[in-house]
Amino acid sequence: MTTRSSARRPLRVLVADDNPLNLRLATRILREMGHSGMLVSDGHKVLEALQAQTFDLVLMDVTMPGMDGVEALRAWRAREAALGARRTPVIMVTAYDLPEDRRRLLEAGADGYVAKPLEPERLAAEIQRVLG
Known part of the structure; x- marks a missing residue:
């Protein structure tokens, strides 16, 4: 799984998830792209x-838990x-991949x-699409 990012420089990424397995997976993927991540477990x-x-x-x-991602984003x-x-x-x-979920997140500021x-x-x- 070699997925080097086409970004010009390594990115510093804040990764937020309450599931340790998801945090490890995201960290591994970002590292393979050449980026570094700081990990947190809730919106606060x-x-x-x-x-x-x-x-x-x-x-x-x-x-x-506590403050979810949408609340933190807003x-x-x-x-x-x-x-x-x-x-x-x-x-x-998110685990939910429906058009209305995408619309709700984009309207919240994602x-x-x-x-x-x-x-x-x-x-x-x-990442490439968002960062251009």
Whole structure:
């Protein structure tokens, strides 16, 4: 599974998922693409990490305990808008792959969307599409 990204430089990715297996899979895929990831397990930790550091991309599960991915996404987009900050690209990850799910996530502020289970080629294509 060699999936080198066509990105010009290694990306720093914030990966959010409450499932340790999904975190390991995402980390492995990103590493094989030449990127590095910081791992968090819920939406509150996403917001803390985004306030503390700059990331090139966020890869975030929709369903997490406490604050889910959609709530975290909406909160972060509101913060970016209030501060006039650069928009951080966010790709949402979900087990639900229906057109209305995609529309709901894009309306919440997502830049992209991938369905589980994560597949290296699909993730690489979505990263390339989102980052241009």
